[in-house]
Amino acid sequence: MDFRLTDMTDDEIAQELSVVEPLTDSVRDLIDAVIRTEVDDDVLIAAREQIDAVVTSLRGNQKPGSYGVPFTRKLHGMPYGNAAVGKRNAIAPPLRVEHHDDGSATSEVVLGAAYEGPAGLVHGGISAMLLDQLLGEVVSVSQGVPCFTGTLTVKYLRPTPLGPLSLRAETTGSEGRKFFVHAEISDAEGPTVTAEGIMISPANMPRHEELKRLRAELAASAE
Numbered sequence: 493m494d495f496r497l498t499d500m501t502d503d504e505i506a507q508e509l510s511v512v513e514p515l516t517d518s519v520r521d522l523i524d525a526v527i528r529t530e531v532d533d534d535v536l537i538a539a540r541e542q543i544d545a546v547v548t549s550l551r552g553n554q555k556p557g558s559y560g561v562p563f564t565r566k567l568h569g570m571p572y573g574n575a576a577v578g579k580r581n582a583i584a585p586p587l588r589v590e591h592h593d594d595g596s597a598t599s600e601v602v603l604g605a606a607y608e609g610p611a612g613l614v615h616g617g618i619s620a621m622l623l624d625q626l627l628g629e630v631v632s633v634s635q636g637v638p639c640f641t642g643t644l645t646v647k648y649l650r651p652t653p654l655g656p657l658s659l660r661a662e663t664t665g666s667e668g669r670k671f672f673v674h675a676e677i678s679d680a681e682g683p684t685v686t687a688e689g690i691m692i693s694p695a696n697m698p699r700h701e702e703l704k705r706l707r708a709e710l711a712a713s714a715e
């Protein structure tokens with residue numbers, strides 16, 4: 493993982509997010525509106541012209557390549573372009589993960605028309621992506637080392653309806669740099685999809701103690 497550092501302060505990050513997150517929500521709303529609109533063609537054509545004008549204005553100043561994952565001097569990651577949780581990425585479902593003292597992670601999410609596979613149901617690839625993200629986060633945060641997905645096994649128990657869903661993940665064991673994790677998606681009736689993951693802390697990744705030392709060094713150098 494690339495530990496590219498940013499000098500942004502907590503206040504500057506909060507200020508950026510206060511502007512960017514509502515913009516991302518508006519673009520998500522736009523995606524949903526385009527899927528479900530039944531307005532006439534002339535309204536669609538006018539909408540396209542307005543959207544193209546917005547794109548031109550945003551292209552006025554762009555990063556080269558992807559967003560990447562900058563880290564603050566407290567080694568707090570900012571994966572704002574991330575496909576599953578990027579705060580600037582309107583394609584990402586509105587997923588907010590909560591980490592708990594017992595080492596588990598949970599999320600409540602509402603999936604709308606943009607995440608459809610079979611009619612009225614969540615696309616299987618979206619379910620797999622959400623579970624993969626949760627598995628990666630639960631192990632990375634609870635173990636204090638960033639982990640990559642080595643193997644992801646997904647079992648679709650029954651169709652997952654669009655609408656409100658609950659997600660839960662926990663680490664079930666470890667062997668060296670390998671962590672075994674379990675996660676599931678549930679609707680009001682119970683689990684619809686389960687996943688087992690083998691998440692691996694790559695050999696070249698800083699270990700927990702090393703990360704703590706790096707954080708302390710960077711905090712001291714920022715004073």
Ligand SMILES: CCCCCCCCCCCCCCCC(=O)SCCNC(=O)CCNC(=O)[C@H](O)C(C)(C)COP(=O)(O)OP(=O)(O)OC[C@H]1O[C@@H](n2cnc3c(N)ncnc32)[C@H](O)[C@@H]1OP(=O)(O)O
Pocket residue numbers: 567569624625626627628629632633636637638639640641642643667668669670690692693694695696703
């Ligand atoms: C700062 C503190 C916290 C911060 C908190 C931040 C939050 C941060 C959240 C991140 C959340 C991300 C959530 C999305 C996660 C993705 O989407 S990651 C992207 C998808 N995954 C990838 O691209 C991974 C691609 N593969 C690789 O990079 C490498 O093959 C791996 C998986 C890192 C392994 O590389 P390696 O370390 O060189 O592995 P290696 O030494 O060969 O093997 C080590 C052990 O793992 C086993 N192994 C190797 N590959 C595999 C495999 N594919 N399957 C199963 N076992 C395997 C080996 O057999 C070996 O086992 P033992 O012999 O020790 O029993």
